[in-house]
Amino acid sequence: MTELSDAPKRARVVIVGAGFGGLTVAKALAKAPIDLTVVDQHNYHLFQPLLYQVATAALSPADIASPIRTILKGQRNSSVLLAKVTGIDTNSGEVMAGDRRIPYDYLVLATGARHAYFGHDDWEAYAKGIKTIDDATALRRKILLAFERAEFEHDPVERGRLLAFVIIGGGATGVEIAGAMAELARKALAVDFRSIDPTNARIVLIEAGPRLLPVFEEHLSEAARRSLEELGVEVRVSTAVTDCDEAGVSLADQRIGTRTIIWAAGVQASRAGQWLGAETDRAGRVKVAPDLSVPGYPNIFVLGDTAHVRDMDGKPLPGVAPVAKQEGKYVAELIQTRIAGGDLPPFRYRDPGSLATIGRKKAVVQFRRLRLSGYLAWWLWSVAHIYFLIGFRNRLVVAMNWAWTYVSFQRGARLITGPDPEPEIRTDKGPGMERLHEVA
C-alpha cells in the first residue's frame, strides 16, 4: 500500500465489545477522521434486557439481536472483526486475539460483565445465568424439558423437583425472569399437558437483602412483590442461599428440591482489568480516571459494566444500559476532541430512571420525580424497550410478538433445540404407564 509521505495518517481506534457501550462509541464516531475497528466475539449486537424473554420462549434470538456489520455498514471508516480478544500489549499498542494483533492509537474496552458466584464458583454448574443468546436458548431448553419430563415422571418427589423453578437474585433481572416463568407455566403451557398441571409449578424467587429491587424506592419494591405473588411466585427476601447442587437449593432454614436454578444474583466485570494489569474493584471493574481512561494510559478507555465509575455521591455507577450509552457518547466525543488538539471536562452521568416489568401487565418505573406501578408502568416499559432496540425491523417484530403474547397468552418461541434429548431410563412399568391411555 503506497503512502503519500505528507498525508497525515488517520488515528486508528479499536473498540472491543459491541454491546450498548461499544456500539454507542462506534456510531458516534461514524463521521470522524479515523480508522475504526470493532472487535466482538459474536457477530451480533445483543439487546440484553430482553434476553430473559428468549429464555422463557417468548421471543426468538433474532428478534433481539442484529448483525454488527449491518448496524455499521453505512460507516465507511469502520471495519468489523469477529474474534475473541485474549490480551492487550500496551507496550506495542496492540490488541491480541489469538495470534492476531490489532494495532491501536486509541483503545476502548467495553467488554461487559460475567456472572459472579461470591466465592462459590462450583455453583455455576447448577445455577446458570443468562448473558448470551446461547445461555438463553440453553435455559429455554432446560425449562421446557423439565415440563416434558415431569409429564411422564412416576416418582412424585422427582416430579416435584422438575416442576419447581428457583430464581436466585431479586434485582430487576430476577424479578423479570420470575414473572415470565409464571406466565409461561400458568398461561402458555396451562392446557398442554395431560398428567401434570403446569399451573401448579412452583416458582420461587430468593433475595438475600431485605427487599426486591433494591435500587427502587420501598413502595415500588412492595408493588413488585405483590404483583409477583398475584402471579403465584413465592417471594423469599432476607434469605441467603447456602448451597446449590443438581437436585436443589439449600437455604438457611430449608431445602427446595429443584432441577432448574436460575442465577440472577451477581455479576463481575469481564477480564479487561486483567489484560491491562490495572487497578480494579472487588467485582473486577477497572478504576478509571474522571475521563474514563485507565490511569497511566490516557489513550485507553474502559466503559460500561467493566468500568468502575463514581457518581456525584461517590458511589459506583450501576451496570445498566443508560450508563454504558452515556459513557460511550462521552468517550467518542473525547477521542475526537483530543485528535483535534482539545480536551473535555470529566464525565458526568445523568440518571434517566429505572424500569422493571413483572409478567404480562405490571411493572414499576422510577424516573426523576415520576413513580409508577401497574399497567401504566408496564406500557411505559414496553414502549421504552421497543424504542431502544436497534433496528426498525427488530422493533416491529418484538412489538408484534408482545401483542401476540398479550392477546393469546401463547409464547412464540417454544422450541427445544440442541442435541436430541435422551429419554430418561425407567425400569419400572407401574400404574403410571397406563395413565398414558387414560381418558383425559
Place this chain on the structure above:
Amino acid sequence: MTELSDAPKRARVVIVGAGFGGLTVAKALAKAPIDLTVVDQHNYHLFQPLLYQVATAALSPADIASPIRTILKGQRNSSVLLAKVTGIDTNSGEVMAGDRRIPYDYLVLATGARHAYFGHDDWEAYAKGIKTIDDATALRRKILLAFERAEFEHDPVERGRLLAFVIIGGGATGVEIAGAMAELARKALAVDFRSIDPTNARIVLIEAGPRLLPVFEEHLSEAARRSLEELGVEVRVSTAVTDCDEAGVSLADQRIGTRTIIWAAGVQASRAGQWLGAETDRAGRVKVAPDLSVPGYPNIFVLGDTAHVRDMDGKPLPGVAPVAKQEGKYVAELIQTRIAGGDLPPFRYRDPGSLATIGRKKAVVQFRRLRLSGYLAWWLWSVAHIYFLIGFRNRLVVAMNWAWTYVSFQRGARLITGPDPEPEIRTDKGPGMERLHEVA
C-alpha cells in the same frame, strides 16, 4: 385406576412422528373414540419446506415450527410424548423408547427421511444436509462464519475456498438453497464487508442428471436454470461428484475448492423398516400394502417418506408433503372405519402439482394443466407455503419476514449461534493486516 368391567376399552392409537403425515393423522382423529399418543423426538412440528430459509438466515426456527402440544392441545383424547423410539415389539404390541414401552392397538409410523450418500457415508462429515432445526442453524453458522473468516484471510487460495459454496443435488431442495445463497451473498451481505466482496462469492449447483428439477417438465427446468444463472449461480448438470473432503469437491473433470458443501442429493427412509423387519426398497422405505399397512400386520401403518407406495402407473410416490398428508387422512379414516367394523378401498393419491422457488422473485409451478414460471409462480409459491404453515401466528410472522426481506433485501436472522468461534491461528503479519486500517 378403577375400570368398569363392562365399559369397552378405547382403542389405543400410537403415532410415531409429528411431521406432515403423523400430524395429519393425529388431527383427523381429534374426535375419534380412541386414546391417542403422539411420540416425537422433538417437541415441535417442523415445516420442512422452509428449513433452507433458516439455514440462509432469512427466518428464525420459531417462525417455522410449532410445539406439538400446542397444536394438539384442544384434543382431549390426545397425549404427547417427547421420546426417541428405538424399536417395535410386534409380539407384545408395544413401541420401545429406551426403557419406556408404549402399548398400541393401532400403530402409525410416520418417521420421515434421512439423508443418503449413495454408498459414500464418509462424505456426510463434509457435506451435510438440512433435515432438522439444528441442521439448519449449524449450516447458517457455517455459511456466515465462512464470510467472516474470508474477510481476514490473507491466502487467496483459502479465501477462494471460503467464498465458494457448493450445493450437490438439483432437485427442488438444491435449487431453493442455491437461489437463497445467491440472495444472501449478493444482496444481504453485499456492503457489509471491507476486504472481501461477497457479491463475488461463487455458488455452484451440481446435478448428476441431465437437468434440474427432474419432476418438472423440461421447459420449467430450463426456466429455473436461467433464473439461477441470472442470480449468478453456476449450474452444472450431467456432472457426477466423485469425492467430498474438507477442502473441496471432486468432479469427474475438475476440482472445486470449498469449505462449505451442502447436500441435497439423496434421501433414505428412517429406520422404521428395520424396527419392523419388513420388506423395504433400496432407499429403506417399507413396501406397504394397498391400504398402507405393513404386510402381515394389519394394525400397523407406515406413511410419508418412510413408505414405498405405488401410484396408478406403478411408480413409487415421491417424498413430498402432499403425499404424506393425503396418506395421513386415509389412515385416520381407515382406523376409525375399522374400529366401527367396516373397511375402505385402497389408498389412491391425487397429485396437486409441484412448486419450487428460485431466489427473491422467481419460481416454477406445475399443477394439473397449469404451467407457470417467473413472478406469478413466485407469488403462488409464497401464498401456498404460507397457507400450509401450521398456525396463524407462524403464517403472519413468515409473511411479514418475507415482506421485509423483499423490500429491504435484508435477512432477518443473520446470527452466528453456538460455541464461540475460535479465531483462526495466523502466524504471518503480512500486508493484509494493515488493510484493517485502510481508508475503505
